[in-house]
Amino acid sequence: MNRTKLRVAAPLALAATVALGLSACGADNEAGADDDATTSSLSGTLNGAGASSQEAAVGAWQAGFQTANPDVTVNYDPAGSGAGREQFIAGGTDFAGSDAYMDDEELASAKERCGSDVIEVPTYVSPIAVIYNLPGVDGLQLSPDTAGKIFEGKITTWDDEAIKADNPDADLPSTKITPVHRSDDSGTTENFTAYLSAAAPQGWTGGTVETWPVKGGEGAQGTSGVVAAVQGGEGTIGYADASQAGDLGVASLKVGDEYVGPSPEAAAKILEASKQVEGRGETDIAMEIDHGTTEAGVYPAVLVSYQIACLQYDDQAKADLVKGWLSYVASSDGQQAAAEGAGSAPLTSALEERISGIVDGISAK
Structure with a gap:
């Protein structure tokens, strides 16, 4: 697929699934470190696949998320961005990670799989x-x-x-x-x-x-x-x-x-000059990155990695798990964990707030 976009996700040399015991925090539990872990009502398993570039960040997210939600396990297979999108579209996973945003054909297929709009939000920004x-x-x-x-x-x-x-x-x-x-x-x-x-x-x-x-x-x-x-x-x-x-x-x-x-600081600066891809829905924040910038202090070889999910799921328990996971990943706590564990550039507060509003809309059909 030839795309002049920036995304966010990548593959793997580990052919095996990396099972990460991740706790999901509930829709009302913002999955933040300040929440009382004993009050989490979430339990179950989430399955995801996608970018291997996020592997270190996923490990950091796992640590914070599991502390808050000990009864939830998140399995993540770092099989690569393309494989992650394919598995999600085929219904084999609950969410995907991708260093590339979906093209129009993929997005249409994903909407058909979900039976709803698709959430595609940048959650990981890192220099290549x-x-x-x-x-x-x-x-x-x-x-x-x-x-x-x-x-x-x-x-x-x-x-x-x-x-x-x-x-x-x-x-x-x-x-x-x-x-x-x-x-x-x-x-x-x-x-x-x-x-x-x-x-x-x-x-x-x-x-x-x-x-x-x-x-x-x-x-x-x-x-x-x-x-x-x-x-x-x-x-x-x-x-x-x-x-x-x-x-x-x-x-x-x-x-x-x-x-x-x-x-991370030099990579983050490129987002200030980035524009959102035109023609996308309210739950899709695909970004166009100016890789050719000559602005001082900017590192232009960057990836912006996305989390991809459905806006609606077949049952409430699954919807709550996905909402909890994405809420934590995009939160200040989750972004700080990734910055410390993977050297990524935290999202701006404005982008965090926008993603939070999108994720809050996840529900059961």
Whole structure:
């Protein structure tokens, strides 16, 4: 699917479901840390699937949510954004996580599955880090054009003149470059290629896509798979949610006349210039991101990950569970937990309030 949008979700190298005992807080229980856990009336199981980029955040949400609601379990399979949307549309899960918002065809299918409007709200904002493994080279800097040519296979060694121009003080070896990309349909890939398409139209010609379009390099499934592949080979370079970069080198990208690193603060600034996708309903907050911005201090390679759910469910218990889960995820407590556990950028208070109003509308048919 070719979309010039920003989303929010991605896949996995863990082929197994990550069962996270998450407690759901009730519709009236805002799932906040201040609530008395003993008063929670929620119980049961929620099943979700989607972006592997959210895995660290989901773990943080799990900890806070389970404390408030010990009788609820949330299973989340980080199978990737595309797989998450597919499973949700097919009725196999109660909610989905996605680094890409649904296209019009998916949205129509999701409404049919739900028998109601669909909730699609951004809950996770994180920079996409360009990670690399090149001993002796710290503080790598890349212009968008250079990055695009590396990932398209046009620049093949680390001592290429274009990389030298971005890093005049670095001692760059003649090591062969091995680009690592996602082998599965990925919201992270779509957001990263959206950045390359907008910021480096000459260096990158692969378009904005969920499925990696360039032959060659090394493919790996899920965020964890890309990270492992970059760790496992010298001269490797890849892209992954910044929260999972670990000890790998992380490049700064050129924005205007400066090089900016992938901090949560720099990523959050791009939302200030973002616009909502036109033609969507009141429960759908899909965002268009300006990946080509040259505004100072902004890190433009970002993903905005969404939680996708039905506005109505077949029974009240399921509706209450989904409402409780989404209420916590989008709350100040939930956003702070993700910031501390995954390095994400918390939502603005205005966006939190808007999402809360949407989630409050979840009900039984």
